[in-house]
Amino acid sequence: MxxxxxxxxxxxxxxxxxxxxxxxxxxxxxxxxxxxxxxxxxxxxxxxxxxxxxxxxxxxxxxxxxxxxxxxxxxxxxxxxxxxxxxxxxxxxxxxxxxxxxxxxxxxxxxxxSSENKKLMGVTNKDLIYLIMPDRFSNGDTGNDKVAGLRDQSLSRDSLYTRHGGDIKGVINHLDYLKDLGVTAIWMTPEVENDMKNASYHGYAATDFYKIDPRYGTNELYKTYVNECHARGLKVIKDVVPNHCGSEAWFMNDLPFKDWVHQWPKYQQTTYKDQPAMDPYRNDKDWKLQVDGWFVPSMPDLNEGNPYVAAYLTQNYIWWIEYAGLDGFRIDTFPYNDLQFMANWMDAVHKEYPQFSIFGETLVNSVVSQAFYTAGATINQKFDTKLQGVTDVAVKEGIYETLNGHFGWMSGASKLYDVLSQDFIYKDPSKNVIFMDNHDMSRYFSMVGQNFDKYKSGLSILLTTRGIPQVYYGVEVLMKNYSNPDGWVREDFPGGWQGDKQNKFAAEGRTGLENEAHTFFKTLANYRKNSDALQNGKLMQYVPENGIYVYFRYTANQTVMVVVNTNDTPQILETARFTDRVSGFSKAKNVLSGESLNQLDKIKLPATTTLVLELGK
The missing domain is CATH 2.60.40.10 (Immunoglobulins)
Structure with missing residues (x-):
């Protein structure tokens, strides 16, 4: 038994x-x-x-x-x-x-x-943002250039679309360079895992929302990067993509719901049109195509109207803020998102981090279109997106028209004046991010025909007018090229790889003109970093006359006068009509040259030049 x-x-x-x-x-x-x-x-x-x-x-x-x-x-x-x-x-x-x-x-x-995260102050118009594509900036760890098991095993710096090996450690290695340059905030294109078969370097096809791409480093290294930035007084902006994921995302082969991503009887691509979202005469099918169509076949469109998707995305972005101690988000492809979801998402983020900064990529065609997507429901939108600011294409185009355009009604300097005169349409235009180029656009130096005077003039406007200025890596050393194809504007920063023949991070590796550009940028950026008027001041602009555009940034403590001469010949500016802003001042200092002006009745203007003058008594 x-x-x-x-x-x-x-x-x-x-x-x-x-x-x-x-x-x-x-x-x-x-x-x-x-x-x-x-x-x-x-x-x-x-x-x-x-x-x-x-x-x-x-x-x-x-x-x-x-x-x-x-x-x-x-x-x-x-x-x-x-x-x-x-x-x-x-x-x-x-x-x-x-x-x-x-x-x-x-x-x-x-x-x-973290008690420190509760003190985050966000990115403001006091800051200067430096945009980096980590794969193309600097390779600090050759051991992660290729990672076994990932789909893309490419590594060739001779190709525009393969991986080049840049990583987070490479950025950390050059934080002192960026601080010395006058930068106060860094925005990297997405660092999360992009386990895609091709072109995985750009970061906009996430396959794991909670994981740093191992070819860039680890989650722990990313947190170290943020801490190293903060130790130097640099803020960190994370590029987030709630609209879509990569086709190889971990959930794509076994979706929780069929409608976790937007499904169509056959493939439907977004129209890349923003108008249906705001068009009072729209056909709703056009609007649905805009927001529910896929960005490209390799980037499925996430269904933000699904409450589980909404919760997943919202928690993910809050997780990154708390985990790493971030200062701001840049939202990719904002017009293609579910705007009600985005408003709810914005509320959820600001409930935890009231000072956190968020701006959205809009790339639309007018001031009105930009304002449609910003907070405040200021133009009868019937709803509030809660988005603090946008990538200000209208200002970009206004500056280019000032530099490259021709005189006439609303051309040349009058175009920028006109754009800024419409700022009443925003709840707070100072939260818009102003820029001249980025990873999707032809580089600034090429867009001004490699004209060094125009280069300096445009940057002088960018760093002194309203808004949060953003520059693209390499602008300070005259990196150039056009965006057809876009790989040409995503070239490696010379000197970011061991063995590079040229090192543009160091003065001895730059040409004479590149050093002049670097010094110019550094001088103006660091002046801005310490200028009460440029960080906190009001803006007053005057109607351009004879190809000359004048505006002032001013507080009770400081007044900066900016004079843009778009003429290709020297001019004399008589200042009598600016009495309400120059009254009480008898002299000025040229911020960039250090030259002193001992009288303000008439100011000599070199051809194709923007003067930045701090007024004094």
């Missing part, structure tokens, strides 16, 4: 072992951890594993409430809702119990929030 009981015991033990052994493993938990003390007490955790929907979920922890377990179309997913309002930092187990007796356990952590 005792042998019979032993046999039963062995059979029971074996059955128990097999039940536990057969419990499905969790392949993914997003977010992998969170923080106690968030203003929003709701946390939705995505669990992914083979047939886990049959499990009973439990989690016990003081102050933690398991509100709901959401089963969805795909049995490989569960979305678990928690209330963490009363939960303190610590760890607890999420237990999945299966009918066969098997269990799967995930140890979840609620971390302590």
């Amino acid at each position: 005792k042998y019979f009981f032993k046999l039963l015991l062995c059979l029971w033990a074996g059955a128990t072992f097999n039940a536990y052994a057969q419990a499905p493993a969790l392949k993914r938990v997003d977010p992998a951890f969170w923080w106690a003390g968030m203003k929003n007490a709701n946390l939705q955790v995505l669990l992914y594993g083979d047939n886990i929907a049959s499990a009973t979920i439990s989690a016990k922890y003081p102050g933690l409430i398991l509100k709901k377990v959401n089963k969805v179309e795909n049995p490989n997913y569960l979305f678990v809702d928690f209330d963490i309002a009363s939960a303190k930092p610590g760890k607890f187990d999420i237990v999945l119990a299966f009918a066969n007796g098997g269990k799967t356990t995930y140890s979840y952590e609620l971390k302590q929030r």
Whole structure:
């Protein structure tokens, strides 16, 4: 008999072992951890594993409430809702119990929030943003140039569309260079994993929203990068892409819902038109194509109207702010998003981080179109996007017209004057990001015909007018090229790779003209960094006359006069009509040359030049 009981015991033990052994493993938990003390007490955790929907979920922890377990179309997913309002930092187990007796356990952590993150002040018009494509800026770690297991194993600096090896360590290595240059904020194109087969270097086809691409580094290195920036007084902007993902994203081959991404009977691409969103006469099919069409075949359009997608994206971006201590977001392809989702998302971010800065890429064709997408519902939009600022194409085009245009009605300097005169349409135009080029556009120096006088004149306007100026890497050393194809404007920064024949990071590696450009940029950028008028001042502009455009930036403590001579001949500017701004001042200092002007009645203007003058008594 005792042998019979032993046999039963062995059979029971074996059955128990097999039940536990057969419990499905969790392949993914997003977010992998969170923080106690968030203003929003709701946390939705995505669990992914083979047939886990049959499990009973439990989690016990003081102050933690398991509100709901959401089963969805795909049995490989569960979305678990928690209330963490009363939960303190610590760890607890999420237990999945299966009918066969098997269990799967995930140890979840609620971390302590960083007190430093609550002090984040955001990116403002006091800042100067420097845009970097990390793959093309500097290679600080050759060990991660290729990573086994990733789809794209390319590495050739001779090709426009393969990876070149630049990484986060390379950027860290040049933070002192950027600080010395006068930069105060860095925006890198997306650093998250892009495990795509081709052209994976640009970053805009995310395959894992929670992971830094291993060819750039690790999550921990990214956090180190942010800390190193902050230690130098540099702010960090993260480029985020809520509109779409990469076709090789981890969830694309096993979607939680069919409508996790927008589905069409056959492939439908966005129209790349912004007008349907605001057109009172639109056909709704055009509007749907604008926001629900895919950006390109390799970038599926995320369905932000799905509440689970909305929660996933919202939590992801808050996760990055808290994890890394970010200062701002740049939102890619803003007009193609669900604008109600974006407004809700903006509210959620600012609930946790009231001073956090967000600006959106709009690239639309008019001041009115830009204002449509900005906060305040200032032009009868019927809703408020909550977006603080946009990439100000209208100002960019106004500056180019000032530099390259011809005299006449609303051309030349009058174009920029006209654009700025429409600032009443925004809730706060100072939050717009003004720029001359970026990773998708022909480089600034080429766009002014490599005319060095125009180059200096345009940068002088960019760094002294209203808004948050942004420059593209290499502008300070006259990097050039046109954007057809766009790889030409994404060339490597010379000197960012060991063995480069030229090192433009150092004076001895630059030509005489490049050093002159570098000194010019550095002088003006550092002046701006310490100028009360350029950081905090009001703007007053005067109607351009005879190809000369004059404006002032001023506070109670400082007045800066900017004079733009668009003529290709020297001019004499009589200042009598500017009495209300120059009254009480008897002299000026040329910020860029250091020259002193001992009288202000008449000012000599060199041809094709912008003077930046600090007025004095």
